[in-house]
Amino acid sequence: MARVLPLLGLAHLDRPFDYQVTAAQDEEARPGVRVRVRFSGRLVDGYLLERIEASEHPGRLGWLERVVSPEQVLTPELAVLARAVADRYAGTMTDVLRLAIPPRHARTEQAIPAPPGTPVPPTVDLAGWEPYRHADSFLGALADGKAARAAWQALPGEDWPARLAELACHAMISGRSTIIVVPDQRDLNRLEAACTELIGDRVVSLSAGLGPSARYRRWLRALRGQASVVIGTRSAAFAPIPNLGLIVVWDDGDDSLCEPRSPYPHTREVAVLRSHAETCALILAGAARTTETQALVAAGWAHDLTAPRAVVRERTPRIKALSDEDNQVARDPLARSARIPAVAFDAARAALAADTPVLFSVPRRGYLPSLACERCRSHVRCRRCHGPMQADGPSGASGAGIGMLSCRWCGHPEADFRCAECGFTKVRALTTGAGRTAEELGRAFPGVPVMTSGGDKLVESVDAGARVVVSTPGAEPVAAGGYGAVILLDTWAQLDRTELRAGEEAVRRWLSAGMLVRPHGQGGTMVVVADAGLTPVQAVIRWDPVGYAQTELDERTELAFPPAVTMASIDGAGPAVVAFAETVTLPEGGEVLGPVELPAGVRLPSGLDRAEVPDPQRILLRCKRSDGRALAAALRVAQIGRNTHHETSPIRVQMDPPTIG
Template sequence: MSDTNEVNRRRPATHRPVARVLPMLTLAHLDRPFDYLVDEKTDADAQPGVRVRVRFAGRLVDGYLLERRESSDHGGQLAWLERVVSPEQVLTDEVIAVCRAVAQRYAGTVADVLRLAVPPRHARVEKEAVAHGPHPAITPPDLAGWAQYAAGESFLEAVVDGRHPRAVWQVLPGDDWAARLAELVTTVAAAGRGAIVVVPDQRDLDRLAAACEPLLGDRCVTLAAGLGPTARYRRWLAVLRGQASVVIGTRSAMFAPVVDLALTVVFDDGDDSLNEPRSPYPHPREVAVLRAHAAGAAMLIGGYARTAEAQALVESGWAHDLLAPRETVRAAAPRIEGVADDDRRLGGDPLARSARIPATAFDAARRSIAAGFPVLFSVPRRGYLPSVACARCRTHARCRTCSGPLSMNDRGDLSCRWCGRPELRFVCPVCGAKAVRALMIGDQRTAEELGRAFPGIPVVTSGGQKIVDEIPAGPRVVVATPGAAPRAPDGYGAAVLLDTWAQLDREDLRAGEDAMRQWTAVASLVRCKADGGRVVVVADASGAVVQALIAWNPVGFAAADLQQRRELGFPPAVTMASVDGPGPAITAFVEMVDLPAGAQTLGPVPLPSGVRRPAGMDGDGDVERLLLRAPRSSGRHLADALRAAQTVRHARHDDTAGIRVQIDPPTIG
């Protein structure tokens, strides 16, 4: 009775008593604001951007107050705003606008995007005292490093002047990208404006933070999931309250509420770590494009290689090239050569033969060590023998439980790479043989072989859970998987790229692009040609990727790759959406989609290997994928049509089949 009397005693606020609230509901048909009454008690705290609790369909749910109004368009009686969770206005107008744009771009819900953009609340952190007082003046950095690039200095001037330039930056081999980005954001902060930089992983973030801290101090904060919820929220609030003007972080940092944003940066946008695993699966590069456009900010996409998506921005005229002159590139690059991996090139050297290294590559490694520099061997897989096959008929050895690939450890034990189950008695299902042979050699076996080939030289492995960031100067043999190569103080004397077929022969749209990105990252660690630096690619030198690497022409490779995708009808030349789930369910769903003119339906086919199953489909049921392809000009129409179909499906409560809809999925087939 007392609760009823309390409700009856409520009186609406005198001014703007109606609050428009976005409940945090993931169902597409409920992804819109709803009106609630604000009472006098919560009037002062119920401001746009605060977290609130409202009653929806008989239960209390979280939400965000978007705006206050004098009246409502709703004809019925409005429910009361239950309470204001916190008076902290965590949702800014700019961030909610970006979240809406991202939800529309990826056919998702605004609530799902907000979960990526705004971290969970920690009340104790909000109550901490806010630091006041002016920051110490920022000393403008030396920009000589940017002078190496043809339009580098003019790009910085345009950013500071507020002319919002947009560029795709091709980093010089051997250049310190972290130092260049630190100089760039420091220049922006010195002008009194804000910047956001997104990098793929914690290792890159640590390197960038080390470059930014001496220049910016507490003006720069890092945002990453590895910080823990409390520390992350504390830093996020420092950005919201204007205490920090530069944010560096991983994926979701692109949503940070930076005050007076002048620049967004995404480095190495082709890295798989930037693929968001949570709905609606937005890529930070696309979020940066949307945010730069909405905020009138500058944008920079950088890397040693270039993705087809970045090249498409350049060719469309939306962004411009930021390159160094060819003579500067040639002077900075090491000598690169391709060598076919066959027995003739192994010569008569038994050590080279045991280590599966062609004579040319073995000679480059020996010369590097003799000169007192380390040599880097890049292998595509970690482990001992990560892939094995029947010794008689060469059929791939697979797990009897889940059909995953079998691998062998250094003790000769077989186990599944997918489910981890040991295989105690392997029998080939094709020919009945019980022995296996190696299909691929991992970093552990490679290090073992190189230890015999280079006696007395320390061998360092880096990959998986054991990543070495930096090695001391001096001769060493380093075996690393892609993305795990440690830095050498004076650079590597040589690098050898082994088992390149494993990267080039993948049935993946991005196989060549990924190989170019990984190989340029390795080559950038090697000393320049004038200092004796050599890179040997154990692959056919006539291949397009190898030729582009030899000429250090990632831009030309990206342009050719984009042209091929145009001819074949693959992203980013078209907009493609995947619908994953049980076959009958996805077929029924696509029948509800009002496809734009020129759109095509492809499939369904089995879900590509390596792609996780949709939520709600973790059992043993078959999962299929159906692809929808539309011209790029109709991409917005396709996203709207998919969202409308999701709305109908959820309104009918037909959401138990575990369907996943994704725009421009990173893996197509």
């Protein structure tokens, strides 16, 4: 007999079922293989969880229809992790396994296995870790196979891909494997180059951009033990690599590490659960630090891996912001109103004169991504879908006088603008994008090459020498030898958001850009065009991400916001959201917040369109952090009741929603 998990995706059927196995299937029907079973009269896919001698089910059992493949793709460790993630996020194990195991590619599975990789290096140079306090203790624990857990703050200018490759090689020498997860393809390319140089072909890279055959081939290499290091984006956290010794998550504050599909797990939490279940080491790393990581450190579950302040000061560039005490700002009467004040221009000129590149960071891509009527200041909206309009460039004259307009949502062009409120035909820019900024800087620095990076035009790296680079946050190219200056423009667009994580996200973006600048001893300068008195700006000036994260955590603890508490969101049409919330039995002390209007930046659940839902709403459920599992269990029970009553209006239930407010 066999115990099988059918892939049904329904909360009330998220459990194993027993099936009989024929003599012909007995050899191939092993735990972890894909199977087909008949459930409620139809054939469905499933995974065989275990073989059993007898079933406790008193009724008649069905037969296993067939074994799809003898490959044991669901390892015992992965099954435990999938169940833990489903319980943590009030989801189903079926949904988690769809995220964790790629679709089968039969021809790839039947191909001849790859030969063993290059030999394990005898030693690895770990001198790059010497500046960090307690690094020797962590490296010793990693070599001994202990479950050390750390929060690593990379120094400014640190070659973090090389440091992580050294950690993976160190674990490999001690006979353990490593998983390293990064937010995007650009980071993955840098990490792959560093790991391949040090470790050779024992590295497997997994990303969403691979085709089904290539991705499944690499995934099988990890499963079959033909690789010692798995690197990749979000789903690589589930990689079925044997004898796992270390998990690393780089830049856990990046939004791309939050899975957009049910049950919406965050890579950081998956790594934490896996580290606990498989007793392996864990590093949460980055230029900045999230409050979630700081909460783990404050609780004593993880420990700091940071450099002394003297070393931090030595490595940081000279950081400037707009301050009343700054004589240069005081002499510039337009410094606070100008988009690029004189202090920023002076830093750029000095860097270009020293034959070093200059980076201008702009929070919006495009030309003029946000517009308003010049007379009444009403936002310019699309006539078709009511989405925000943008100016695509300086040419193509229209009634706006600044070029052709188009909708950022549906792409509908608008040749003749007329304000719906006052009938005026001229617009003004609310924000300036990277394209317009590059155009302005090209005129300001004649003869200097100007290039842009962002959107669908990403630049991986730039050569040394005088040049101007205009980039959106997260798309900054790496400069050979480092940038001579980095100018952060339009910082208000990042700080003025009415969102819980606005300050944290701004600090993360700014420090990531600052990582690319030369140290102040080599003339590196960073200019933040923002008020120096603001707390996030002060954190950047001091280069103190740990202190800022602790301050944020203290404030959220006082206000009962995540991660000091556990929250869950229920999104969808108003009546359905209210009805579902009424069926949830909250833990003692739990609270119901709302309903409120669903935030504009949050999409509706699958199957709903904002144009078709006149009153999309959100309800937040809040409880003590220690009651998080109880809240997830209560949501699961409510979902089971909803399924059994055949409720049809889609809702989305999400633990720890990324957007609150």
